[in-house]
Amino acid sequence: MTYIDQTTEEPVVRAVSPPSSQIGPVAWVRKNLFSSIPNTLLTLVALFLLWKLIPPLLDWLLFSATFSGSGPEACKATTGACWTLVGVKHRFMLFGFYTYEEQWRPAIATIVLLALICGSGYPRFWGKPLALAWLIGLPLFCVLMWGGVLGMPMVETDKWGGLPLTVVLAAVGIVVSFPFGVVLALGRRSTLPAIRTVSTLYIELIRGVPLISVLFMASVMFPLFLPEGVTINKLLRAQVGIILFTAAYQAETVRGGLQALPKGQYEAADALGLSYWQKTLLIVLPQSLKLVIPSLVNQFISTFKDTSLVLIIGLYDFLTTSRTAVADPAWQPFYVEAYAFAAIVYFAFCFSMSRYSQFLERRLGAQGRR
Amino acid sequence: MTNTAAAAPATSNEPIISFEEVNKWYGQFHALRNINLAIAHGEKVVLLGPSGSGKSTLIRCINRLEEHQAGRIIVDGTELKGDVKAIERIRRDVGMVFQSFNLFPHLTILDNLTLAPRWVKKMPKREAEELAMMYLERVRIPEQALKYPAQLSGGQQQRVAIARSLCMKPKIMLFDEPTSALDPEMVKEVLDVMIELANEGMTMMCVTHEMSFARAVADRAIFMAEGSIVEVDTPHELFSNPKNERTKQFLGQILGH
Numbered sequence: 001m002t003y004i005d006q007t008t009e010e011p012v013v014r015a016v017s018p019p020s021s022q023i024g025p026v027a028w029v030r031k032n033l034f035s036s037i038p039n040t041l042l043t044l045v046a047l048f049l050l051w052k053l054i055p056p057l058l059d060w061l062l063f064s065a066t067f068s069g070s071g072p073e074a075c076k077a078t079t080g081a082c083w084t085l086v087g088v089k090h091r092f093m094l095f096g097f098y099t100y101e102e103q104w105r106p107a108i109a110t111i112v113l114l115a116l117i118c119g120s121g122y123p124r125f126w127g128k129p130l131a132l133a134w135l136i137g138l139p140l141f142c143v144l145m146w147g148g149v150l151g152m153p154m155v156e157t158d159k160w161g162g163l164p165l166t167v168v169l170a171a172v173g174i175v176v177s178f179p180f181g182v183v184l185a186l187g188r189r190s191t192l193p194a195i196r197t198v199s200t201l202y203i204e205l206i207r208g209v210p211l212i213s214v215l216f217m218a219s220v221m222f223p224l225f226l227p228e229g230v231t232i233n234k235l236l237r238a239q240v241g242i243i244l245f246t247a248a249y250q251a252e253t254v255r256g257g258l259q260a261l262p263k264g265q266y267e268a269a270d271a272l273g274l275s276y277w278q279k280t281l282l283i284v285l286p287q288s289l290k291l292v293i294p295s296l297v298n299q300f301i302s303t304f305k306d307t308s309l310v311l312i313i314g315l316y317d318f319l320t321t322s323r324t325a326v327a328d329p330a331w332q333p334f335y336v337e338a339y340a341f342a343a344i345v346y347f348a349f350c351f352s353m354s355r356y357s358q359f360l361e362r363r364l365g366a367q368g369r370r
Numbered sequence: 371m372t373n374t375a376a377a378a379p380a381t382s383n384e385p386i387i388s389f390e391e392v393n394k395w396y397g398q399f400h401a402l403r404n405i406n407l408a409i410a411h412g413e414k415v416v417l418l419g420p421s422g423s424g425k426s427t428l429i430r431c432i433n434r435l436e437e438h439q440a441g442r443i444i445v446d447g448t449e450l451k452g453d454v455k456a457i458e459r460i461r462r463d464v465g466m467v468f469q470s471f472n473l474f475p476h477l478t479i480l481d482n483l484t485l486a487p488r489w490v491k492k493m494p495k496r497e498a499e500e501l502a503m504m505y506l507e508r509v510r511i512p513e514q515a516l517k518y519p520a521q522l523s524g525g526q527q528q529r530v531a532i533a534r535s536l537c538m539k540p541k542i543m544l545f546d547e548p549t550s551a552l553d554p555e556m557v558k559e560v561l562d563v564m565i566e567l568a569n570e571g572m573t574m575m576c577v578t579h580e581m582s583f584a585r586a587v588a589d590r591a592i593f594m595a596e597g598s599i600v601e602v603d604t605p606h607e608l609f610s611n612p613k614n615e616r617t618k619q620f621l622g623q624i625l626g627h
């Protein structure tokens with residue numbers, strides 16, 4: 001360990017090691033787990049619970065589980081999980097009622113979409129090539145999903161289902177609702193009474209009702225207002241419902257960031273003669289969005305999971321297809337496995353988002369902060 | 371005798387800033403009372419007075435960070451009214467330095483300086499950067515250009531803030547207690563920069579209690595209390611021979627203790 005004494009003119013470099021009783025794993029354990037009697041008790045209780053929980057869980061998930069077989073009979077004797085279910089039914093769980101022979105298309109399409117999203121996550125890639133990638137990627141996604149060209153048969157959206165549907169609803173929901181939410185947040189803080197009132201009304205109205213009712217209205221009530229003969233695709237209606245709903249929540253999160261920004265930042269921007277939009281885009285948003293990254297990503301995670309509610313308007317998202325896979329009476333005893341599989345996949349997505357939030361915070365925080 | 375309508379000195383006939391019967395309220399609170407004031411081109415004025423007397427409010431009205439409710443404020447021939455475009459135009463010509471610096475923490479020093487020239491004046495990047503480096507040299511910290519504000523000392527940050535305003539080539543500079551947030555040993559480096567600026571003929575209005583600075587550069591010192599201008603005189607006269615009771619009392623407090 002080196003220690004630089006900065007109080008003298010010439011830096012004096014001395015080698016100083018901390019006392020060995022304060023470093024190393026033993027010291028860490030003593031300091032963090034057994035520093036006091038209550039702390040020791042808590043540690044022991046936690047260890048006991050882990051010892052009671054982890055081995056049986058691992059046993060069920062892995063050691064006693066059945067992985068092979070082609071039907072429910074394979075799991076007759078097992079005491080663990082019956083992953084045979086996933087082996088046999090994974091195509092339906094992942095893709096729902098999408099034409100069986102064509103399921104490679106949603107698979108590729110989903111990978112393309114996820115790759116685009118992951119790529120957009122790295123500040124290093126932000127720029128023209130990324131925009132170009134989206135310009136190519138999005139149409140590619142649509143072409144693969146719909147088909148109807150290049151010899152790929154058309155697959156209507158009411159056949160879409162499973163993971164691709166969940167990913168599309170969540171990704172488009174998040175990407176579109178975010179700017180909308182920012183605009184609403186700015187609107188709510190506008191000095192123009194009309195804009196402020198409309199934004200506030202919208203936010204409070206949408207926040208006051210559950211997503212289920214927004215989806216329900218989008219799917220059942222909305223068509224009643226359309227002229228005879230005009231129909232709007234069910235998927236699109238659900239998507240719009242999710243966007244409208246999420247935007248209201250995003251708006252409140254962003255508003256928190258806008259309020260947290262010191263008044264002096266607004267004044268300095270004004271004093272330099274920046275216009276409202278220059279001030280907002282160059283000074284206010286970069287700082288306030290950075291402040292609310294954790295809450296924003298929290299919101300993204302909620303949105304991802306909330307997409308499972310589209311089931312009430314008859315869309316088969318990933319959770320619904322997983323559950324439908326065990327509708328077959330022979331498979332019914334294994335519904336826990338269906339939910340467990342869905343949970344693992346949801347967890348993988350949500351945990352990635354959470355880690356990404358931490359990465360982004362560190363990355364942007366590295367630029368000198370106060 | 372509360373409202374001294376000060377005549378502009380002989381440097382120019384047309385004042386660059388003029389207040390005519392200006393009144394301002396915060397809700398029910400009367401923050402500025404019948405302010406009449408004319409500042410000539412190139413004039414340097416210091417404002418002093420007890421806390422809450424309305425010094426900040428007065429200079430913040432000049433670039434419309436605060437809105438006045440009655441009377442007229444005319445800056446460089448344009449009256450400050452509701453017109454947003456006119457206000458933005460005036461703000462380009464009026465630089466302001468704050469007590470708490472208010473640099474943009476997410477931008478480097480260089481980007482802090484080039485931001486307004488590039489976006490407000492649409493100056494090409496190269497040109498804006500050359501300009502910025504020139505002003506950074508004038509405030510004697512060109513070597514800090516690529517750092518972030520948080521990495522600088524208070525005195526350095528305030529000099530950057532001055533340079534940031536100067537990059538817009540303003541006709542008027544407003545300072546609101548530019549040295550009160552600084553440690554004593556950093557006050558001088560900021561005041562030196564301000565004195566240089568004054569000597570180059572910039573029109574300056576400065577809220578400060580730095581007597582030596584006021585004596586060195588100011589043409590007039592204005593004493594405010596309770597939202598009114600109480601006394602206006604040369605710094606020398608005001609400090610050594612105040613006529614008003616409240617001025618005497620205030621000076622006694624800040625000089626005496």
Ligand SMILES: Nc1ncnc2c1ncn2[C@@H]1O[C@H](COP(=O)(O)OP(=O)(O)OP(=O)(O)O)[C@@H](O)[C@H]1O
Binds near residue numbers: 419423424
């Ligand atoms: N935004 C505001 N809302 C309500 N009252 C305000 C506001 N800003 C200032 N005031 C009040 O107006 C009066 C004048 O404030 P101002 O900041 O101009 O005083 P000051 O002379 O600059 O004082 P200081 O030396 O403390 O900076 C104070 O009494 C203050 O409380």
Ligand SMILES: [Mg+2]
Binds near residue numbers: 425426427546547
């Ligand atoms: Mg003040």
